Amino acid sequence: MEQKLNIAKILKEKQKNHHITIKQIDTDDHPIHVLYIHGIVDIKQIQDSIILPLSEWEHREKAPLPHAFTAEPLLQLESEKEIDQHLLNGFTLLFERDAAYAVDSAQFAYRSVQEPVSEMTLRGSRDGFIESLELNIALLRVHLRSTDLKFEEFTLGTRSFTNVSIAYMEGMANEELLRDVRNSLNAVKEDYIPDGGVVEQLIERNNYSLFPEIQETERPTKVSSSLIEGRVAIFVEGSPSVLLAPTTLNALFQQADDYNFKWIPASLIRLMRYMAAFFAVMLPSVYISLISYHHGLIPTDLAMSIAKTREGVPIPSFMEALIMQMTIEVLREAGIRLPKPIGPAVSIVGAIVLGEAAVTAGIVSPLMVIVVSFAAICSFTIPDYALSLALRTISFVMLFAAAFLGIYGLILMIFIVSIHLIHLQSFSTPYLEPFAPIYVKRWKDSLIRFKLKKGGGRIE
Amino acid sequence: MSDLKQMTMLQLIVVFISTMIGIGIILMPRDLAKAVDSPDLWISIIFGAVAVSFVICIYVTLAVRYPGLTFFEMSAVIMGKFIGWIFNFFFVLYSLIVAAYILRITAGIIKNYLLDTTPLYAVVGAFLLVSMYLIYNGAGDIVRFFQLYFPIMMFMFLVLCLLSMKNLDIQNIRPVLQNNIGSTLSATTITFFSFLGMEFLLIFAKLIKKKKAKHLLITMWASIGFTTLIYVAFHIISIGVLGVEELKEITFPTIEMAKSIEFQGFFFERFELIFLFGWLTTAFTSFTAYTYASTLGLKNLFKPSKWFLLVAGVFIFTFTMLPKGLTEVFHYSTHIQVISFTAIVVLPALLLVVSTVRRNTYASS
Numbered sequence: 001m002e003q004k005l006n007i008a009k010i011l012k013e014k015q016k017n018h019h020i021t022i023k024q025i026d027t028d029d030h031p032i033h034v035l036y037i038h039g040i041v042d043i044k045q046i047q048d049s050i051i052l053p054l055s056e057w058e059h060r061e062k063a064p065l066p067h068a069f070t071a072e073p074l075l076q077l078e079s080e081k082e083i084d085q086h087l088l089n090g091f092t093l094l095f096e097r098d099a100a101y102a103v104d105s106a107q108f109a110y111r112s113v114q115e116p117v118s119e120m121t122l123r124g125s126r127d128g129f130i131e132s133l134e135l136n137i138a139l140l141r142v143h144l145r146s147t148d149l150k151f152e153e154f155t156l157g158t159r160s161f162t163n164v165s166i167a168y169m170e171g172m173a174n175e176e177l178l179r180d181v182r183n184s185l186n187a188v189k190e191d192y193i194p195d196g197g198v199v200e201q202l203i204e205r206n207n208y209s210l211f212p213e214i215q216e217t218e219r220p221t222k223v224s225s226s227l228i229e230g231r232v233a234i235f236v237e238g239s240p241s242v243l244l245a246p247t248t249l250n251a252l253f254q255q256a257d258d259y260n261f262k263w264i265p266a267s268l269i270r271l272m273r274y275m276a277a278f279f280a281v282m283l284p285s286v287y288i289s290l291i292s293y294h295h296g297l298i299p300t301d302l303a304m305s306i307a308k309t310r311e312g313v314p315i316p317s318f319m320e321a322l323i324m325q326m327t328i329e330v331l332r333e334a335g336i337r338l339p340k341p342i343g344p345a346v347s348i349v350g351a352i353v354l355g356e357a358a359v360t361a362g363i364v365s366p367l368m369v370i371v372v373s374f375a376a377i378c379s380f381t382i383p384d385y386a387l388s389l390a391l392r393t394i395s396f397v398m399l400f401a402a403a404f405l406g407i408y409g410l411i412l413m414i415f416i417v418s419i420h421l422i423h424l425q426s427f428s429t430p431y432l433e434p435f436a437p438i439y440v441k442r443w444k445d446s447l448i449r450f451k452l453k454k455g456g457g458r459i460e
Numbered sequence: 461m462s463d464l465k466q467m468t469m470l471q472l473i474v475v476f477i478s479t480m481i482g483i484g485i486i487l488m489p490r491d492l493a494k495a496v497d498s499p500d501l502w503i504s505i506i507f508g509a510v511a512v513s514f515v516i517c518i519y520v521t522l523a524v525r526y527p528g529l530t531f532f533e534m535s536a537v538i539m540g541k542f543i544g545w546i547f548n549f550f551f552v553l554y555s556l557i558v559a560a561y562i563l564r565i566t567a568g569i570i571k572n573y574l575l576d577t578t579p580l581y582a583v584v585g586a587f588l589l590v591s592m593y594l595i596y597n598g599a600g601d602i603v604r605f606f607q608l609y610f611p612i613m614m615f616m617f618l619v620l621c622l623l624s625m626k627n628l629d630i631q632n633i634r635p636v637l638q639n640n641i642g643s644t645l646s647a648t649t650i651t652f653f654s655f656l657g658m659e660f661l662l663i664f665a666k667l668i669k670k671k672k673a674k675h676l677l678i679t680m681w682a683s684i685g686f687t688t689l690i691y692v693a694f695h696i697i698s699i700g701v702l703g704v705e706e707l708k709e710i711t712f713p714t715i716e717m718a719k720s721i722e723f724q725g726f727f728f729e730r731f732e733l734i735f736l737f738g739w740l741t742t743a744f745t746s747f748t749a750y751t752y753a754s755t756l757g758l759k760n761l762f763k764p765s766k767w768f769l770l771v772a773g774v775f776i777f778t779f780t781m782l783p784k785g786l787t788e789v790f791h792y793s794t795h796i797q798v799i800s801f802t803a804i805v806v807l808p809a810l811l812l813v814v815s816t817v818r819r820n821t822y823a824s825s
Contacts, residue, residue: 418605
């Protein structure tokens with residue numbers, strides 16, 4: 001059935017590698033070789049449950065090796081590629097005559113389960129995914145103990161052999177969606193997969209779109225509730241971010257807290273989040289278009305005070321807004337990259353020195369500082385970072401539209417963005433799903449979140 | 461799924477209302493005030509709606525007799541290749557001219573109220589390009605766009621109506637029904653054209669899910685009824701706020717009405733921005749529908765190719781830039797009405813007559 005493995009040759013090759021430990025256990029008529037990579041295996045486990053039983057084993061001449069172990073599953077390997085892969089995944093290999101077997105003994109170095117930094121919630125579970133695929137799946141099982149929960153394994157990366165798993169609820173996930181996800185994963189031909197974000201970009205369709213087609217989360221509860229909705233989760237070995245497909249704009253605005261608090265305040269907060277996102281995109285550009293094109297639309301008193309604050313500002317309002325927006329982006333990027341102890345220093349320098357001093361020096365008007373920083377704060381309310389990146393990019397484009405065509409340009413830009421969103425699909429699901437095309441039934445969990453049904457129904 | 465396979469009745473109603481309400485809501489009050497010269501002018505709109513409802517019957521009969529065909533395909537089947545081609549050519553020309561007319565009026569208003577120093581070609585070009593982007597994405601996306609903006613549009617109109625209530629002077633609306641019926645009736649010639657857009661039944665007919673005459677009639681009447689309601693509400697409020705005499709003098713009365721809304725103490729005292737956004741959306745939807753129809757027609761006249769969207773765009777841009785000013789545009793509007801009447805009443809009626817005489821029906825595949 002398969003070509004015979006040349007054990008002697010493989011052993012010779014492996015001996016050259018210093019990290020691979022090879023132990024020989026002599027039996028009466030033939031030796032058994034034990035191979036593992038030091039540092040990624042549990043030495044105690046190998047000692048107790050592999051080497052010890054093997055050396056004490058009495059009937060080894062009569063029965064072949066698979067019968068030697070009872071608790072640990074023993075896999076027979078059939079190719080050199082499999083041997084390498086298992087060795088690298090922390091398995092212990094056993095070579096007996098021409099046969100090779102593998103026992104799972106992996107113990108990679110992982111951090112412990114922590115609360116995800118990028119997705120904070122007030123209420124609800126605080127566990128977050130870590131870098132281990134196996135432990136991540138175990139974390140998911142904590143929240144979703146169902147026999148319908150199914151997993152499928154993939155190996156991505158022709159060189160890195162990264163393990164990727166998809167999870168879905170059988171009977172709830174659409175068969176077509178599953179086929180789509182499987183095909184996309186199988187089509188990946190990259191040689192190295194460093195993280196989930198790379199997988200995301202390799203399987204999404206619209207590479208020129210700013211909007212994320214796949215949602216990324218580090219919270220097991222988010223994954224479990226998405227699976228219940230019929231979505232598919234993609235786990236990538238070595239990555240704490242789990243990918244959820246398909247996604248919609250509406251899903252990207254939802255947060256775990258929305259469901260853990262009573263529905264009226266939760267809905268108000270969600271509505272506010274939508275409005276904040278709108279402000280984050282539109283506020284600076286609306287302000288510019290009002291003061292550079294449509295003075296008439298501003299109430300007279302306000303117009304007077306704006307004119308007073310802009311007195312002595314040497315640059316046009318468009319440049320002023322552009323500079324301020326850029327400064328905010330630079331501060332934000334600096335804040336992310338800096339080590340934690342220095343972080344507050346940057347915000348002090350940014351807020352007080354740049355903001356205060358720039359106004360006092362007459363480079364920018366105080367109202368512009370208010371507008372731009374409020375827009376920046378609004379953008380922090382967007383739960384999904386990829387979406388917030390997209391919206392911030394659009395807010396820059398909006399600035400240009402406002403500078404060229406005022407409010408008219410802004411309205412046209414809103415049209416363009418909505419035309420794009422209408423066209424956009426995430427794994428065949430329209431991005432604006434409950435709104436266009438209209439599914440009135442799903443409006444229950446869109447702009448606002450209706451109350452949970454007590455009769456066993458579930459909001460979708 | 462960017463290509464549309466079927467449309468539900470609700471989608472169709474949304475498309476028709478979005479197409480019909482366009483520049484009419486801006487221009488009609490003045491024309492009507494001039495023609496009727498009495499607070500009864502809104503009654504003419506109802507007469508117009510009734511007239512349109514009869515024309516609808518022609519379309520419905522055609523759509524039921526030739527299911528699965530657009531106007532362009534129907535005319536070739538009924539009239540033969542050559543005459544059918546001329547019919548189609550005329551219909552395409554009509555769509556292009558109406559699209560250009562809508563665009564020119566829109567650009568005029570934008571220049572008047574928002575961007576007085578921006579060159580016309582920039583205002584026109586930006587609008588045209590955005591609309592072409594939507595059409596490029598396919599009919600399915602056009603319908604979804606209409607669906608997305610329909611609630612927003614309606615909400616804005618509702619807000620505007622409610623806010624205008626404060627300025628409403630009931631004396632302006634009275635006396636009701638004191639005018640002689642003749643002049644009210646004669647104004648139907650004006651109001652009839654504010655329902656332009658219903659002819660798209662002949663374009664969308666092949667996508668409709670329920671093809672029975674009953675369903676089509678309900679759909680069309682619902683759309684016309686709803687549009688009439690909005691028109692009538694707006695006209696009554698316009699008369700109430702501005703009065704008939706003032707309506708006659710102002711070029712864009714509806715916008716002036718929106719401008720007159722003022723709420724002291726509120727952060728924004730001016731609400732015309734809300735109206736301009738809502739109205740720009742309706743203008744955009746109407747314009748897109750006509751540009752889409754002309755692109756479809758051009759593809760039918762010659763051979764299917766993606767380039768015809770660009771061709772239609774170039775034609776519309778040229779037509780739009782031809783008139784020197786808004787006065788010249790208004791000067792053309794009577795000619796446009798004649799062309800419209802020919803394209804949407806005479807041509808379909810001819811098709812229906814010939815098809816009845818020749819008794820050829822088309823078996824849908």
